[in-house]
Every structure is written in structure tokens, then in C-alpha cells.
Amino acid sequence: MSFMSNFSQWLIKKLRAEKRAKILILGLDAAGKTTLTKYVNTGYFQAGLTPTIGQNIETINYEGWDITTVDVAGQQQFRFLWDIHYPGCSAVIFVIDAADIERLPEARDILKIHVFDNPLVEKVPTLILANKQDLPSAIQAPLMIQLLSLHLDMKDRTFAVFDCSALTGKGVLAAFTWLVNQLEMDKM
Numbered sequence: 375m376s377f378m379s380n381f382s383q384w385l386i387k388k389l390r391a392e393k394r395a396k397i398l399i400l401g402l403d404a405a406g407k408t409t410l411t412k413y414v415n416t417g418y419f420q421a422g423l424t425p426t427i428g429q430n431i432e433t434i435n436y437e438g439w440d441i442t443t444v445d446v447a448g449q450q451q452f453r454f455l456w457d458i459h460y461p462g463c464s465a466v467i468f469v470i471d472a473a474d475i476e477r478l479p480e481a482r483d484i485l486k487i488h489v490f491d492n493p494l495v496e497k498v499p500t501l502i503l504a505n506k507q508d509l510p511s512a513i514q515a516p517l518m519i520q521l522l523s524l525h526l527d528m529k530d531r532t533f534a535v536f537d538c539s540a541l542t543g544k545g546v547l548a549a550f551t552w553l554v555n556q557l558e559m560d561k562m
């Protein structure tokens with residue numbers, strides 16, 4: 375093998391090796407975090423998942439990136455565990471059950487405490503997912519931005535709100551592509 379092909383293989387390996395990211399997936403219990411993570415990993419909806427206790431850590435390869443997803447338990451008694459995962463995270467995904475209007479104020483409070491006002495993640499891009507769009511009562515992104523006052527609270531942050539359904543998969547790819555584009559930009 376020539377020096378150049380050795381060199382180019384080394385370079386490709388090195389560049390690929392550097393494309394590593396840890397993405398933290400937060401949100402209230404039953405928002406759909408694990409369902410979404412499974413969909414991203416397998417391309418299929420998995421029914422009957424049990425509520426997460428602790429966290430699920432998985433690795434996916436996407437567009438040359440080695441992405442570790444940390445899907446945490448959303449139930450209140452486990453939320454203290456989220457603190458362990460903030461250091462070193464490259465992006466946050468905050469999943470909201472967009473059809474559960476009653477819990478939107480709670481989702482907003484948790485988003486504020488754990489993301490907006492959290493200095494450990496102030497420099498990382500945040501993808502907010504208005505999940506469960508397959509349900510007729512789901513609120514869509516423009517109204518979600520208003521209801522959660524994201525246009526005010528997040529004005530100094532890199533964030534986007536996407537509609538999606540972890541059941542049908544609609545919107546998941548577009549949202550994930552936005553996030554990976556942010557990771558690419560952060561690397562420049």
C-alpha cells in the first residue's frame with residue numbers, strides 16, 4: 375500500500391474518530407423519549423416500552439458521526455440523575471408530548487430549570503420535539519413556541535422546535551438532520 379493511501383486512510387479514520395457526540399434526551403415521563411430513541415436506532419416504532427429507570431445509553435452512526443444517546447428517566451423521582459450526564463454533552467433533545475396540554479406547564483418548568491437556566495448546557499444546541507403529532511390534539515411547533523415562551527427564553531440560544539411522531543416516524547429525520555448540522559457547525 376502506498377504512503378498516500380496509508381495517509382488518507384489514517385486521515386479519514388482520524389476525522390471520523392473526532393466526529394463523536396453525546397446527546398442527552400430529556401423530557402417528562404411518557405413524553406416518548408425511549409420510543410423516539412428506538413425509532414432513530416431501528417427505523418421502527420416499538421410499542422409496549424416500559425418507563426425508563428435510570429437511563430438507556432446507545433450508540434448510533436449517522437452521517438459519519440458516532441453518536442451516543444443518553445435517554446434518561448423522566449419520572450420526577452429520577453430527574454436528579456440527569457445531573458450526571460450534563461458534562462461533556464454536545465446537544466440536548468427535549469421531548470414534549472404535544473398532545474398532553476395539561477402537562478405543558480410542567481414541561482415548560484422542567485425545560486427552564488434543566489435547559490434554559492442550566493449553565494452546563496448553555497452553549498449546546500437544543501432540539502425541542504413536539505412529539506405525538508399523529509394524535510389529533512397535538513399542538514404544532516409555532517403554537518408550542520408561543521405557549522412555552524421559547525422566543526423569549528431561548529433568544530440567546532441555538533435551538534429549534536420540530537414536530538414529530540415517534541410512532542409514524544414523521545418529522546424525526548428532519549429534526550435529527552438539523553441537530554447533526556449543528557454538531558457539524560460546532561466542529562468548524
Ligand SMILES: Nc1nc2c(ncn2[C@@H]2O[C@H](COP(=O)(O)OP(=O)(O)OP(=O)(O)O)[C@@H](O)[C@H]2O)c(=O)[nH]1
Nearest residue numbers: 403404405406407408409425426448506539540541
Ligand atoms: N401516539 C403516540 N404515542 C407515542 C409516541 N411516542 C411515544 N408514544 C407512547 O407514549 C408512551 C410513553 O413512551 P416512552 O417512550 O416510554 O416515554 P418516555 O419519555 O421514555 O418515558 P420515561 O421513560 O418514563 O421517561 C408509550 O405508550 C409510547 O408508545 C408518538 O409519537 N405517538
Ligand SMILES: [Mg+2]
Nearest residue numbers: 407408425426
Ligand atoms: Mg423512557
